[in-house]
Structure formats: structure tokens, C-alpha cells
Amino acid sequence: MSNETNRPKVKIIAEYFIKPEYEAKQPNHPHYLSAHDLLHLSTPYMHRGLLYAKPPSLSSINSLVDNLKESMSMALIDFYPLAGRLSTIKYEDDHASWVHVDPDVGPGARLVHASAVSKEYRVTMSDIVTPYESISRFIWSFFDMGDPKVVNHDGHVEPLLSVQVTDLVDGVFIGFTMNHCLGDGTSLWHFIKALSDIFMGRGNDFVKPILKAVFADGYGPILKLPYLDSSEFINRSDVDSRLSLRVFHFSVESVGRLKTQAKENNNNNAISSFQALAAFTWLSVARARNLPGESDMNCWLSADARPKHDPPLPNTHFGNFVHLIMVTSKMDDLMKNGLCWAAMLIHKGVMGFDEKLVMADLKARSGKPDVAPMNRILDSFGNNPPLIFAGSNRFDAYGPEFGLGKAVTTRAGYNTWKNGRIVVNPGCEGDGSVDLQVCLLSETMTALESDNEFMSYIS
Structure with a gap:
């Protein structure tokens, strides 16, 4: 195979x-x-x-x-x-x-x-x-x-x-x-x-x-x-054979180390474990892409808007409530300033995701409903599309058993086969461990796997 x-x-x-x-x-x-x-x-x-x-x-x-x-x-x-x-x-x-x-x-x-x-x-x-x-x-x-x-x-x-x-x-x-x-x-x-x-x-x-x-x-x-x-409005995409997929496992110890490092030079202790992990991955993929310094490196994080509604909605409210928190940096700035700076950028983006923004977006989209041309949007970035973090390490992915005991692992299908798409899942052992299913151009993936700093955190 x-x-x-x-x-x-x-x-x-x-x-x-x-x-x-x-x-x-x-x-x-x-x-x-x-x-x-x-x-x-x-x-x-x-x-x-x-x-x-x-x-x-x-x-x-x-x-x-x-x-x-x-x-x-x-x-x-x-x-x-x-x-x-x-x-x-x-x-x-x-x-x-x-x-x-x-x-x-x-x-x-x-x-x-x-x-x-x-x-x-x-x-x-x-x-x-x-x-x-x-x-x-x-x-x-x-x-x-x-x-x-x-x-x-x-x-x-x-x-x-x-x-x-x-x-x-x-x-x-x-x-x-x-x-x-x-x-x-x-x-x-x-x-x-x-x-x-x-x-x-x-x-x-x-x-x-x-x-x-x-x-x-x-x-x-x-x-x-x-x-x-x-x-x-329908846009059916072809399979991009240039891509590779990997699942990288971060133990709770690795995530803890990243969080500690991300907070070293920041006065804000509110940077979360996931924000530190996302910043580290963003920085590592940027290094693997090795683009000119003036290039934009975009990082988009999926965020659940249910708690941001007025009034707040419970997790059991069925439907689509995911928004994208969009953070960007020039390659030179990202490489020069490193993990602490990248984590703070992401943290500021998360803090700006509030009730006012969510309710304004709901009003704008309800007043002018449309279909998102996502394939065309991502294609416009060429070989440097944004990293998009989907899923969540908070999902109860290992709770469902179906009489078979605890699952060994979780996997995603075709909808994640996009350059820059990262699916976030909890690790099988729990306790804050995280699995990242990463899809990148094959040459970028090879460079990422050859990055000693990135791989030193992988279990």
C-alpha cells in the first residue's frame, strides 16, 4: 500500500x-x-x-x-x-x-x-x-x-x-x-x-x-x-496530487513546554496551550515554506461562536456557528520575532473575537445570504494559502465506544485534503495531548519533517 x-x-x-x-x-x-x-x-x-x-x-x-x-x-x-x-x-x-x-x-x-x-x-x-x-x-x-x-x-x-x-x-x-x-x-x-x-x-x-x-x-x-x-455557485475541485498528509502527536509534556516558552517574554499569562501550539506550528510551516521575507503568512483559527452570541447558545445548539479568526504576519517578522511574538499575535486575535463582532457578522450575513466560494478564495493564495486550524482538542472524540472500548485513534476524510489545512483532535491518552492532522505540499512536508526543532516536540 x-x-x-x-x-x-x-x-x-x-x-x-x-x-x-x-x-x-x-x-x-x-x-x-x-x-x-x-x-x-x-x-x-x-x-x-x-x-x-x-x-x-x-x-x-x-x-x-x-x-x-x-x-x-x-x-x-x-x-x-x-x-x-x-x-x-x-x-x-x-x-x-x-x-x-x-x-x-x-x-x-x-x-x-x-x-x-x-x-x-x-x-x-x-x-x-x-x-x-x-x-x-x-x-x-x-x-x-x-x-x-x-x-x-x-x-x-x-x-x-x-x-x-x-x-x-x-x-x-x-x-x-x-x-x-x-x-x-x-x-x-x-x-x-x-x-x-x-x-x-x-x-x-x-x-x-x-x-x-x-x-x-x-x-x-x-x-x-x-x-x-x-x-x-457550485465549484467542484479536483484532487491535488501534490499534497501529503501526516498526523503529528504532541504529548501533554510537549504542549506544556511550548506554553511555557510562548509566555517567557510575554507579560500576558493568558496565552493558552492551544495558542502556543498553533503559534509553534505556524512558525514551523512558515520556515518549511521558505518564502521571500515580504510574503504574507496567514494563520486562520476556527472558533465556536456559540458562547459569543447574545444571549449565549449552548454547545447542543445544532447548526454552524464557527467563525475564522484571521491572523497575518510578514515572513521576515515571523522569523525574526519567533514563538512568543507569534503566540501573542494569535492571542490578540482570539481576544478580539467577541460578542460585538459575532452579532455584527450574523446581521450582515442574514441580510445578504450567500455561498462561500472557498475553493476560489484559497486558490487565490497560490502555493502559500493560510494555515487553517479546524476541529478542536476539546471535542470528546474518545468518549463514543459503541461497545468496542475506547477508540485507538481518529481520522478525517477528503474534506481536509487542502494545502494548509490542519485538523485538531485530542490525543488518545487525553490529559491535554493533541493530534494535528496536517496537509501540505509534499516538498513543504519534507522540509517540516526535516526540521529538528519541530520534530523534537513530536511523540
Whole structure:
């Protein structure tokens, strides 16, 4: 499996469509989408997966799949929009359209049973947890709708949620695919944890989602996009074969060392562990790119805006509430001033992310809804796109067990295959350890792995 032409094949054994076990009281028919939800119509689905070792108690993959069918049917009672499809109403006189979720359309969410074990290929856990590059694009086949050409607008005909169970020689990979128009990473992990709780017989323990789109005062619930046809805004990107993927693990000790160093020359003791880690990674990738001194080096951090709303929203509020905190520096300044200075830049950016900014952005986007041309935006940066930190080391990624025990690791799918994209996850051992799934141009990745300072912090 050392090259893309010799990738193992994942065989689909069966697929099932799952509807809610019974129809709950659904306050919104249809399920409305906010301005921040609609931004994602032209971007890929979200893909997050968990790798488990096969426990001796697992009688067969079939029994796992059967239990998941029942659990999904129960979970979808509370997460009912995920069982529907996108729907569009067109307004020809206005050259506009309204996209929403119809919970009653389509056969339901999808559950896929697959196998990566055959006469030709026998995929093991070590193929996934050892150098990620060796199976790079093969990981996409562990996620339903992992095709690079699939975008969220395809939720008109494709499921809004799909769960794929892939049998390995010594493990099980459960891949979760969710339409990004329905929610962000917080929402996806909320569903995964709820599904696991139901599977484990703890269905009364999880906090139910709040399924209500948020609009600025005076706007919504119908937000018209300034397009009559989807061809006006959909941008399907090709696979960039120049990229490499790695997962770098930072132990709690390494993160602590970075935090201490980032605060050495700063009077502000509020710099967090993650801000120090992000600054160190930003600085290291800038060094690996080795661009001219006057070049801009951009660092964008995903931030959950729920606590910044007025009034604040709980984490269980389903939908898209992620904003990008954008920090920039000239290469010369970043190289000259080092970690403490970079960490302070990021800290100032985080401190400027406040209620006033969030509510102003909500009003602006609700008043002029649109679809984010993210591919075109990132392409405009050429080979020096911003580092984008997505995900969070605070997600409960190792809480969901599905009767298999604690997961060995977590992985992401195609939607993270972009130059400069960094997916943040907690480390398996917890206690503040962090995994960074990093995607860079191959030559940049080689330079990063040859950087003794960067690698000295990697476990």
C-alpha cells in the first residue's frame, strides 16, 4: 500500500436507509437553514472517523451493524433533519432561490457495511496508525460519499448523514459523514456521542439537540440566495496530487513546554496551550515554506461562536456557528520575532473575537445570504494559502465506544485534503495531548519533517 496505484479496495457488503423510529414532535417543517449554514453549499461534506481494536466480545460485524441500525433509528428521533434531504424553491422573478431541509423527503440516513479484508488486501490497524501518507487517499474509502466531487448541495439527492462500518483484519473503522449545511464539528460530535450512548443503553443520558436556526433580528426564516441555479455557485475541485498528509502527536509534556516558552517574554499569562501550539506550528510551516521575507503568512483559527452570541447558545445548539479568526504576519517578522511574538499575535486575535463582532457578522450575513466560494478564495493564495486550524482538542472524540472500548485513534476524510489545512483532535491518552492532522505540499512536508526543532516536540 505504498503508492496510490496499489491501494486496497473497500468492498460494500450492504447498505441500509434509516428513518426515525417514530415521528417526534417536529416544531419546524421545513427545517430552516441559517446564513452560516448556507455558506457551505459548495464545500465538501464533513468526514470524521474512529478506529477501534476488535474486542474478544464482538461476535461479528453483522451484530454491530444490526445494533447500529436500531440505535440510528432512535437517535434520529431527536436529530430528525439528518434523515431528510435538502430542498430548493426557486423565485424566477427575483433570480433567487431558497434552500432548506425537508425532513420527510428521501429514504432516510444511510448505514453502510463494508470490508477491507479480501484475498488481495488485508488492511490492519497498523496501516492506519503508522505513517498516514502510506495510505493517504485510501482513507477516503472508509467514509461514504468520500468522493472529492461530492459537495453539500448534493444533499438534495444524497443522504444528509451516513455512517460506514468498515471491517479490518484486527479492527473496525466507523466513519461518519454529515452534510456541513446541517452543522459544524461540535454538532457532528454531539450526534456521534448521542448515537454511542443509545447504542450502549444510555439513551437517556445525552442532552438533546436544539434544532432552531439562528437569524439576526428582522431576518429569516426564509433566506433567499441570489442564484436561480446551483451551477452559479457550485465549484467542484479536483484532487491535488501534490499534497501529503501526516498526523503529528504532541504529548501533554510537549504542549506544556511550548506554553511555557510562548509566555517567557510575554507579560500576558493568558496565552493558552492551544495558542502556543498553533503559534509553534505556524512558525514551523512558515520556515518549511521558505518564502521571500515580504510574503504574507496567514494563520486562520476556527472558533465556536456559540458562547459569543447574545444571549449565549449552548454547545447542543445544532447548526454552524464557527467563525475564522484571521491572523497575518510578514515572513521576515515571523522569523525574526519567533514563538512568543507569534503566540501573542494569535492571542490578540482570539481576544478580539467577541460578542460585538459575532452579532455584527450574523446581521450582515442574514441580510445578504450567500455561498462561500472557498475553493476560489484559497486558490487565490497560490502555493502559500493560510494555515487553517479546524476541529478542536476539546471535542470528546474518545468518549463514543459503541461497545468496542475506547477508540485507538481518529481520522478525517477528503474534506481536509487542502494545502494548509490542519485538523485538531485530542490525543488518545487525553490529559491535554493533541493530534494535528496536517496537509501540505509534499516538498513543504519534507522540509517540516526535516526540521529538528519541530520534530523534537513530536511523540
